Structure formats: structure tokens, C-alpha cells
Amino acid sequence: MxxxxxxxxxxxxxxxxxxxxHPKGLWVLFGTEMWERFNxxxxxxLLTLFMVNSLLIKEADAAIIYGGFLALxxxxxxxxxxxADKYIGNRNAILIGGSLMAIxxxxxxxxxxxxxxxxxxxxxxxxxxxxxxxxxxxxFKPNIxxxxxSLYPKQEKSKLDSAFTIFYMGINIGAFLGQFICPYVGDVKxxxxxxxxxxxxxxGFLAASIAMIIGTVTFFILKNKYxxxxxxxxxxxxxxxxxxxxxxxxxxxxxxxxxASLGITGLIFVVLFFAFRYLLVGEFGFxxxxxxxxxxxxxxxxxxxxxxxxxxxxxxxxxxxxxRQRIWVIxxxxxxxxxxxxxxxxxxxxxxxxxxxxxxxxxxxxxxxPSMVQxxxxxxxxxxxxxxxxxxxxxxxxxxxxxxxxxxxxxxxxIALSYFIIAHNVKDLGNSxxxxxxxxxxxxxxxxxxxLCLSPIGLSLVGKLAPKRFASLLYGVFFISNAAxxxxxxxxxxxxxxxxxxxxxxxxxxxxxQDVLNKKVTLTAEQTAAFxxxxxxxxxxxxxxxxxxxxxxxxxxxxVLCGIASVILALLSPILKKMMHGVK
Numbered sequence: 246m247x248x249x250x251x252x253x254x255x256x257x258x259x260x261x262x263x264x265x266x267h268p269k270g271l272w273v274l275f276g277t278e279m280w281e282r283f284n285x286x287x288x289x290x291l292l293t294l295f296m297v298n299s300l301l302i303k304e305a306d307a308a309i310i311y312g313g314f315l316a317l318x319x320x321x322x323x324x325x326x327x328x329a330d331k332y333i334g335n336r337n338a339i340l341i342g343g344s345l346m347a348i349x350x351x352x353x354x355x356x357x358x359x360x361x362x363x364x365x366x367x368x369x370x371x372x373x374x375x376x377x378x379x380x381x382x383x384x385f386k387p388n389i390x391x392x393x394x395s396l397y398p399k400q401e402k403s404k405l406d407s408a409f410t411i412f413y414m415g416i417n418i419g420a421f422l423g424q425f426i427c428p429y430v431g432d433v434k435x436x437x438x439x440x441x442x443x444x445x446x447x448x449g450f451l452a453a454s455i456a457m458i459i460g461t462v463t464f465f466i467l468k469n470k471y472x473x474x475x476x477x478x479x480x481x482x483x484x485x486x487x488x489x490x491x492x493x494x495x496x497x498x499x500x501x502x503x504x505a506s507l508g509i510t511g512l513i514f515v516v517l518f519f520a521f522r523y524l525l526v527g528e529f530g531f532x533x534x535x536x537x538x539x540x541x542x543x544x545x546x547x548x549x550x551x552x553x554x555x556x557x558x559x560x561x562x563x564x565x566x567x568x569r570q571r572i573w574v575i576x577x578x579x580x581x582x583x584x585x586x587x588x589x590x591x592x593x594x595x596x597x598x599x600x601x602x603x604x605x606x607x608x609x610x611x612x613x614x615p616s617m618v619q620x621x622x623x624x625x626x627x628x629x630x631x632x633x634x635x636x637x638x639x640x641x642x643x644x645x646x647x648x649x650x651x652x653x654x655x656x657x658x659x660i661a662l663s664y665f666i667i668a669h670n671v672k673d674l675g676n677s678x679x680x681x682x683x684x685x686x687x688x689x690x691x692x693x694x695x696x697l698c699l700s701p702i703g704l705s706l707v708g709k710l711a712p713k714r715f716a717s718l719l720y721g722v723f724f725i726s727n728a729a730x731x732x733x734x735x736x737x738x739x740x741x742x743x744x745x746x747x748x749x750x751x752x753x754x755x756x757x758x759q760d761v762l763n764k765k766v767t768l769t770a771e772q773t774a775a776f777x778x779x780x781x782x783x784x785x786x787x788x789x790x791x792x793x794x795x796x797x798x799x800x801x802x803x804x805v806l807c808g809i810a811s812v813i814l815a816l817l818s819p820i821l822k823k824m825m826h827g828v829k
Contacts, residue, residue: 267408268396270472270480273464275415277339278389280460282416284346285382286623287423287453288353289315289593290616291431294601295353295446299360300368303780305739308594312735313540314375315590316548319728321383323555323721326391328384330718335388335395335481336468342385343461349378350454357447387720392472392481394708394716405705407634413701414630419456421623427452428617436612506561510554517550525736545732552725559718570824571710575719577821578650578703579726581657584810585699586730587737588660588803589692592619594738596685599796602746605679613682621686625693633697648825649706651818656699657811661804663691668800676748676759709828737802740786742793750779758782762794 293311296302302310329338352374360367393412397404431449433442472480519529526542556576563569600606601615640646647655670684703723711719743758751758754775760766761776762785768776776783785792793799 267404267411268471268475270396271393271408271411273467273471274389274393274396275412277343277460277464278412279415279419279422280456280463281343281346281385281389282419283423283426284350284419284453284457284460285318285378285423286420286619287427287456288350288378288450290424290428290597290619291446291449293594293597294432294441294616295357296371297780298441299357299443299446300364300371304598304741305782305786308598308738308741309540309735311594312590312731312733312738313544314379315593315731316728316735317379317544318382319386319724319731320548320551321379322387322724323383323551323718325380325383325385326387326718326721329388329391329481330716334483335392336472336479337483338384338388339392339464339481340461342381342383342388343457343464345381346378346385347381347454347457347461349374349376349381350450350457352377353450354447354454357444357450361444387718387724388481390704390708390720391716393704394711395480396472396474398475405708407638409701409705409708410630410634410637410697413697413704414627417623417626417630419623421620421627423453423456424617424620424623428614428620432614432616434612434614502558502562506558510558510561513557514550514554517553518546521546521549541736545736548725548728548732552722552729555718555725556722559722563712567826568712571826571828572712572719574650574821574824575707575710575723577817578653578706578814579723581653581810581814582699582703582723582726583730583733584806585653585657585660585695586727587733588664588807589696590731590734591738591803592622592689594735595741595799596688598741599680599744600682600685602744603674603678603680603796604682604685606682608682618682618685619689621689622693622696625690626697629693629697648818648822649702650814650821652702653699654811654815654818656695656697656702657807657814659695659698660692661807661811663688663695664800664803664807666691668797668804671796671800674796676743677745679745710825737788740788740793740802741799742785742795743782744796747781751776751781754779754781 292314293304293307296307296310297304325338325342329335333341352370356367356370356374359370393408394405397408427449430452431446433445434440435442468481469479474480522542523529525545526538528542531542560569560572563572597615597619600618604615604618606613606615606618637646667680667684667688671680674680704720707720707723708716743762748758751761754772756766756768756772756776758781761768761783764784768783773783785794787793788802791798793802
């Protein structure tokens with residue numbers, strides 16, 4: 246269907262759309278996002294295990310690379326949102342992003358097919374693949390979320406919490422499918438020996454690529470028919486085709502940034518970049534060439550500095566007190582979300598390593614692949630998304646619905662609770678004990694409840710508060726809080742202490758690893774080389790000056806960070822409610 250047909254819907258279609266609870270376009274975006282999340286979460290489930298087992302990258306470095314990759318995936322939405330708002334529109338950005346991600350996954354398939362012949366080239370292809378996926382996600386992510394918000398006219402904005410929760414269910418149906426199918430075909434171990442087939446990862450990456458192709462083609466076919474306003478005008482088209490009906494009454498239709506504002510923003514970015522670099526790696530220069538240090542010292546400071554400097558730039562374009570305070574609410578909430586994602590995104594690094602090395606994954610006689618343990622999050626979201634949506638609707642009808650920031654404080658409290666429970670259960674495991682998989686299942690259940698209180702509500706909040714002229718850009722700012730959280734997740738994930746498999750490897754070398762960590766023995770040059778080859782630690786990790794000796798102390802880091810953030814955000818919620826100026 247071309248745009249002329251989309252602009253002139255049949256009368257019965259228009260009536261049906263107006264009488265439906267949610268527009269049909271929501272389900273098109275639901276399906277598109279579902280396939281994209283299949284692609285992303287399926288790859289995410291395998292990525293660190295592929296790096297460690299096939300590309301022979303250390304676990305700590307893999308965690309940092311993983312955090313940096315995810316962080317950049319949520320930094321590039323700033324660029325994708327800006328280009329869409331200014332030049333190409335949401336629709337074209339989604340098509341470009343989907344195509345790039347499909348190509349990136351196929352490059353990972355090539356990397357996983359060639360590492361045995363040429364490890365160096367395989368690593369280079371992996372870096373190229375991640376680079377392509379990062380930019381693809383940047384075009385895709387903010388624009389599809391922005392289009393969900395644009396489906397609803399001003400008088401129906403109250404439906405956005407419910408709409409984004411439904412949309413979020415699509416995300417997690419895709420996550421469930423990706424985290425089941427990709428590990429099923431890509432994370433394979435011999436049933437008799439338990440030895441992993443390091444050549445199977447490629448099939449998981451290929452499945453992810455195919456899923457992204459399906460999602461992109463689906464959106465291309467259905468967008469003109471269903472992703473339209475109640476009057477039939479296309480949503481997310483070229484910015485030059487926008488009309489005054491696309492904006493709030495009296496709202497400026499073009500974002501304007503002065504030369505002085507842009508110059509100050511650039512200066513702020515440079516100063517903050519080097520300040521964060523010094524805090525993270527202890528140097529202003531670029532002396533270190535070690536991979537983990539490069540990512541911590543370049544990518545992470547770039548993300549933190551970009552978030553703060555961009556927030557300043559957008560605020561310079563605010564036109565009045567109400568608009569300024571609403572943008573401040575987005576910024577404040579985004580800051581607290583950092584701590585949630587830092588804890589939540591341990592799923593793809595430290596929690597996957599624990600599932601692989603120190604968890605009894607037997608379920609009714611079936612040994613679940615470690616990369617598949619993350620699937621419980623997707624299962625629980627699919628089961629709980631609609632009940633959560635209905636709960637918010639019922640509370641709203643009774644006038645008892647919590648304000649959005651307080652919902653997010655609840656999400657932080659729940660994730661702190663999940664880690665407190667898991668910390669208690671690993672306390673007495675020692676070096677050889679196995680954690681029962683039921684505790685990881687419970688962790689994912691509680692974290693899912695927290696996620697449903699926080700993530701879709703945050704997306705909805707931006708849709709309600711953001712001025713239309715830079716809505717996608719403000720979604721980019723919101724996603725940069727995810728990026729900062731993932732960067733922090735990488736740094737924190739690298740703090741995981743030695744698990745049971747490391748002690749067994751040390752025994753094979755003829756060394757007691759606990760004595761090494763406790764500094765009771767000094768290794769010979771030969772033993773040190775053997776430790777390096779086996780990727781064994783020589784000392785315990787430290788955080789904020791405290792040495793982390795075991796998994797209990799590791800998990801308590803997340804309890805403290807998220808618990809404190811939850812309490813502060815809950816206390817701030819009444820103030821933020823006033824700053825929202827009537828937005829529910």
C-alpha cells in the first residue's frame with residue numbers, strides 16, 4: 246500500500262480504530278520489536294561464552310567488552326534519534342537499523358565459523374560485527390519507541406503506561422524466543438562428557454540474523470496500512486512532511502540550538518571525558534593498550550560525558566518553566582535507572598558465568614545450557630506484562646495509581662531484594678558447592694517484577710513529558726541512562742571472584758588457588774605463565790577500596806547500590822510529581 250492509500254483509510258477502518266482500546270499500529274510495532282529483540286537477546290545470550298570459549302578472551306575482559314558493547318548500543322540512539330528527527334524520519338531509521346543489525350549478526354556467524362583457522366581475523370570480524378550492530382541499534386531503538394508514543398493523540402496519553410507495557414511484552418516474547426532458540430542451537434555440550442562444542446555458536450548467530458530480517462520485512466510491508474494516526478496520516482514519516490497536528494498546541498515545531506550552546510556543550514564533553522577517564526583508569530593520557538583498559542578508559546568516559554553534555558544542550562532549548570521542569574524529571578529518573586540496569590545486566594556476564602561454572606542446572610533430568618538460564622526473564626515478562634498493565638489501569642480508575650517515579654523506585658527495591666536472596670544462598674557454597682537453579686529462577690522472577698515497574702514506565706514517562714520537536718532525542722537521553730548502566734554493569738561484572746571451575750584448573754596446575762588469592766604463596770614464573778594461559782586470577786577484585794573475597798560479597802554490592810537508589814528516588818517522588826505539572 247502506498248502513502249496515498251494510507252492517507253485515505255476506509256470509513257469503517259477509521260471507526261474501528263477509534264473504538265479500539267489500542268490502535269492497530271501498536272501491534273505492528275509490537276511484532277517488529279519482538280523480532281528485533283529475538284535477534285538482540287539471542288546474540289546477547291551467547292556473546293560472552295563465545296568470546297571466552299572460542300576467541301579465548303578472559304572472563305573479566307569479556308565482561309568489560311560486553312558492558313561496553315551494550316552501552317554503545319544505547320548511546321548511538323542519540324545519533325539515530327537526532328538523524329530521524331532532523332532528516333529521515335522514524336520509519337526510514339527503523340528500516341536502516343533493522344538491516345544493519347541483520348548484517349552484523351551474519352558477520353558474527355562468519356566470525357564463529359572461522360576462528361579455528363585464523364583466530365586474529367575472527368576477532369577482527371567480531372569487532373566489525375559489534376560495530377555494525379551498535380549503529381543498527383542506534384537507528385532502530387529510539388525511533389520505534391517514539392512511534393509508540395506518537396500513536397496516541399493528546400487526549401489519549403493516559404493510555405501510554407498500558408500501551409508501553411503491552412509493547413514491552415512484545416520485547417520479551419522476542420527475548421524469550423531468542424534466549425531459547427539461539428542457545429538451543431548455539432550452546433551445545435556433549436551429554437556424556439559435558440564438553441562444550443565451541444563450533445556451534447555460529448548457528449545461534451545465524452538464527453538471530455534471520456529473525457532480524459523477518460522483523461524488518463514485516464515492518465516494511467505493514468507500516469503504511471497500520472502505523473498511522475486515527476485520521477490516517479502516516480506516523481514517523483519524513484520530518485519535512487510533519488504538520489501542526491503532529492505537535493502539541495502552541496509547541497515549537499523545530500528544535501533550535503544556538504552556536505554558543507553547541508560550543509559550551511562541546512567544552513563540557515571534553516572536560517568530563519578526561520575527568521571520567523582519570524576516575525576509571527587513573528590516567529589522562531593513552532598509555533595502556535590492554536583491551537579491558539581501553540574500553541574502560543575510552544568508551545565508558547565517552548558515554549558518561551556524552552549523556553551529561555547532551556542533557557545540558559537539550560535544556561538550553563527549553564522554552565518555559567513547565568517544559569524545563571518536565572525535562573528535569575526525565576533526567577533525574579534516568580540517573581536512577583543507571584543503577585537498575587547495572588544490576589539487571591549481570592544476566593549476560595557474571596550471572597551467565599555463575600550459571601556455567603557453579604550452578605546445578607538440572608531440570609527434571611535435562612541439563613539446561615547456561616546461556617539459556619536468562620530465558621526465565623522473558624518467560625516471566627510474558628506471563629506478568631498483562632497483569633501489571635491491568636493493575637495500573639485499575640489503580641488509575643480508583644485514583645490510587647502511584648506516580649511514575651515511585652513505580653521506578655519500587656523496581657529498584659525489587660532488584661535489591663533479588664540480589665539479597667541470591668547472596669544469602671551463595672554464602673555457604675564454598676569453592677565447590679553448586680547453586681540450585683531454583684534460586685536463579687527466583688532471582689529472575691523478582692527482577693522481572695522490578696523491570697515491569699521501571700522500564701516500560703520510563704518509556705511511557707518520556708513519551709508524556711518530552712516536547713515533540715526533540716522527542717526521539719530525549720528518548721536517546723533516556724537510553725543513554727541504559728548505556729551508562731550497562732557500562733557500570735561491565736565494570737561491576739568484572740569484579741566477580743573466582744568460581745569453582747577456577748579452583749579445579751589451579752589444582753590441575755598443582756597450586757591451591759585460595760592460597761594464591763590470600764597471598765600465602767608466591768608463584769614461580771612457570772606457574773604464573775600457566776595461570777595466564779588458564780585465565781586464572783592472581784588476586785581478588787576490589788570495589789571502592791574493598792576486597793571482594795566471595796560471591797556473597799559480590800552480590801551485596803548490588804544490594805547496597807540499588808537499595809540506596811530506591812530509597813532516595815522514593816523520597817524524591819512527591820517533588821517530581823509537582824515538576825510533572827499534571828502529567829500522570
